[in-house]
Amino acid sequence: MNIIYLDNNATTQVAPEVLEEMLPYFSEFYGNPSSMYNFAGQTAHKLEEARSKVASLLGASSEEIVFTSCGTESDNTAIQTAILSNPDKKHIITTRVEHPAVKNMGEYLSGKGYRVTSVPVDSKGRLDLDYLYKNLSDDTAIVSVMWANNETGVIFPIEEIAQAVKEKGIVFHTDAVQAVGKIPIDVSSTSVDMLSISGHKLHGPKGIGVLYVRKGTKFFPFMIGGHQEGGRRGGTENVASIAGLGKACELAAAHMEEENTRVKALRDRLESELLKRIPNAKINGDTDNRLPNTTSIGFDYVEGESILLMMNELGICASSGSACTSGSLEPSHVLRAMGVPFTAAHGSIRFSLSVYNTEKDIDVVIEKLPPIIQRLREMSPFCEAGNLKLET
Amino acid sequence: MNIIYLDNNATTQVAPEVLEEMLPYFSEFYGNPSSMYNFAGQTAHKLEEARSKVASLLGASSEEIVFTSCGTESDNTAIQTAILSNPDKKHIITTRVEHPAVKNMGEYLSGKGYRVTSVPVDSKGRLDLDYLYKNLSDDTAIVSVMWANNETGVIFPIEEIAQAVKEKGIVFHTDAVQAVGKIPIDVSSTSVDMLSISGHKLHGPKGIGVLYVRKGTKFFPFMIGGHQEGGRRGGTENVASIAGLGKACELAAAHMEEENTRVKALRDRLESELLKRIPNAKINGDTDNRLPNTTSIGFDYVEGESILLMMNELGICASSGSACTSGSLEPSHVLRAMGVPFTAAHGSIRFSLSVYNTEKDIDVVIEKLPPIIQRLREMSPFCEAGNLKLET
C-alpha cells in the first residue's frame, strides 16, 4: 500500500543524503575516534565535521555541541547538570505541556524534595508568562521551557523568556526538539544556556541527539564514563549517526525556506479544507505562532483511535496525542492543559508534514477523512445531526 | 594502505550481515515503534525479534532485555537503579580494574556520601575474592564486577561471586561488555541480577547497548522520558541499531566456536612468536583465565605511544591501555592496579583479535614488531643490550 506519512513530529524518514553520509562508518571506517592510529583518525575528523555542521544550524560554536543518544538524554542531562551545579537550590520551573523527557524529570525531582512549578497555558496553548516570571526565585536551579510543542506546534517566545530568566542569573534550558530544522534558530542572539535536539525529528537517524551548552555554563556529565565529548558525555561515540546528524542539519538549513513556504502551504490547505468539509472541527492551538508543518484538529463526538485506525486502512499515518502517550487511553496532557473540551480532546488528530509530502498526499486526506468522521459520528451515542455545524 | 586491525576490544567492524539487517530501517521502514498504524508496526515487530535474539545469546528471556544507548549507559543505569532501590544503603563495591563507566560512577557516588570499596587484584590481574566477601555488608547497595577485563582479557569468576553476593541479598551487576560474544554466557544458570552489553564490541553498531535485568529485580529508569522499553528507558527506540544488535548476537552465537578455536590459536601464535623474538617482553594477566582474543604484552624500556605510532605507519592497529584513557599520558589504571613495573607498564600493547583476522595479519605483526621494539630500545637511555633477555 502507498503510505501517506503525516506523522513527522513522531519521527521522520532518514534523508537519502543522510544515509549515504552514514554508510562508510559501519564496516569500512569503523575505528574508535579515541584511538591513536590514522585509521581511527578518519572517524575523529568526521565527528568534528558533523559537530561544526550542527553548530552552524544553531548559530553556535563547535565546542558548545555535545552529542548524546537522543532528545530524552539531552533533556535529562540539561536538568541534571543544572541541579548538580546548584546543589543548594531546590526549585525548578517547567510547563504543563512539556514532553515526558522534561515532565517526568520534574516528577522524579519532586519525589526527591524539589519544588516543581509547572507554568499553565491558555486555551490556545500559550504560556502564562506572568506566572512564570512571578515564580522565579533565588531558589530556582533551572527553568526549562520547550521551544515548540510537539502536539500543537505552538511556538513559545523563547528569546524573551530566556532573557528574563538570565536577568535573574538562573540557568535556562529549552527542549527545541520540534523547533530545530523547522524554524530558524540562532542561539548566539539569545540568552539560552542549553538546548536539546533529537536527530530523528529532522530526517536524521533515531538514537542520536545533541545538547547545546553555552560556553561558560557549569556542566557535570549525566552519562558518566570515558573522556569522550571533552569529558562531557561518556561512551564510545556513535560515529555513523553523528555523521548523519551533521548532514541532516546541513539539509535542514537548505530546506528551511521550503519548509516555511511550500510545506506550510500544504499544511494550511489541509487544515482549511478539512474545516470546510467537516462540521464541529476545531484547530487546537495558537495559529499565529505555530510550526509550519503541524496542525492538531479536534473532531467532536468521535474517538481518536478509531479515526487513526480507519485512516490506517488507507495508508494514512497520523497520530492522536503524542506517540509517546498513544497506547495509553487518556487524552493528551497537552490538550488537557489547554482545557480543550473532552468532546474534542478525545477526537483530536495531529498531522505533521515534512518536505517529502506532496499535494497528492493532501488531496487524499481531504477526500478520505470527511466520510470517516461521518461514519464514526453515526455510531456515536452523543451525536445527532442537529448538533453539527461547520466552523466559519 | 592495507589495515591490520587488532584492536577489537576498542571497537569492531559492523558485520556485513548486521549492516544489511539495519538498512531497511533508515529510509524505508522508519515508523516510530510507539505509533499505532501498521507502517510503524513493522518496526515494533523488529524490536521484539531483536530482543529475543539478544535474550537467546545470554540465556535470558525477552522481557529481561532493556535496550540502552551504549555500554556506558547500561553500567550507569545498573548502578543508579540499585542506589535508587536501596535509598538507605550507602556502600557500593566494585574493583580497581573496572572500565571508567563503572569506576567513575563510583567516584561520583563517593562525592555524594557513598562509601566505595574497590577490590584489588594481584599481579596477574586476579581479584582478591576474600577482600570482596569480607566487605559485603548490610549497608551494601550493589556489587559491580566486570566479567572480563578490557585491557588484559582476564576473566573473573562471576558465577561464584554472584552467588556469594546474592546469598547476602545484595544486588549484583556485571559489566560483560568484553565477555559477551567471546565466551559462552548463560545468565539463567547464575545469580547475576544485571548485566551490561555494548553493541560495537561484538560487530554490532556503535551507540547501542543492553542492560539485562533479571525478572523481579527492582528497577527505576535512568533515562527518564516516555514509556518505551516497558517504562524502563525513555527515548524513541533506535530501531536500526537494535535490529543490527539482534543480528550481531545471532552471529556471535554462530561464531562462538571459531572465536574459541581459530581466533584463540591466532592470538596464541602471535603471543608466543613475539615473546620468542623480543627479549624482555611479558604477558600481562592471568593466561589461564583469559578471553580467547586478547593479549596484553609489556615491552620493557620503551613507551607505548611510540610503538603504536610506528605500527600505525604499517597499518597495524592496536592500543596501549584502553582507548578511553589513551590521549592521557598515565599508564593504565588496570596495569597499575596489577603492580606491573613502570618499565613494562608504559610499554604495554594490547592486541585484540576478531573472527575477521587472518594468519596473514599475524604474520605481518610477527615480522614487523620485533625490529620496531629494537629500534626504540636503541634510543632508550635505560636500555643496554646486557639488560635484555628472552622469557622462556
Place this chain on the structure above:
Amino acid sequence: MWEYTDKVKDHFLNPRNVGVIDDADGTGEVGSLACGDALKLTFKLDDNGKINDAKFQTFGCASAIASSSALTEMLKGMTLEEAEKITNDDIAAYLGGLPKEKMHCSVMGRDALEKAIVCYRGEPEKKIEGEIVCECFGVTDLEIERVIKENG
C-alpha cells in the same frame, strides 16, 4: 501498533447493528463523553422471550466498537438468562482475543447489557458496591477484581 485480530478489525470496519431500536424492551447506557468511552445498548425480545434484535451506539476506541458489534451479534437468539451469563471474556473470545490493555473496552459492553436487562425487568438500579476507581464509565474496584479473575 494495534495487535488486533482480523475479527476485531472486521467488526470495527464493518460494525453490525449500529443504531437505536425505537421501541426497545431494554436500554442500557454506560460511560459518558467526559471519560472518552460511552455505549448505548438496546434490545428487543420476540414472543418466546429470546432477543431477536440488538443495536448499539459507541463512542470509544476500535476495541469498544468491535466489542459492541460482537456483543449485539452474540445476543441474538439468546434468552435473558443466557445473555446475563455473557462475560467480557466471552466477548473477547468471540473476537479471537483483545490486546490485554484493551480488555477493559469489552467491559463496557457487558455493563451496558446488565443495565439493559435491569431496565427491562424494571428492577431498581443495583446499588453500586465498592469504590469507584475509574471515573470513566464508573468501574468499581470490585468489578475490576472480578474482571481480573475472569481474565485469569
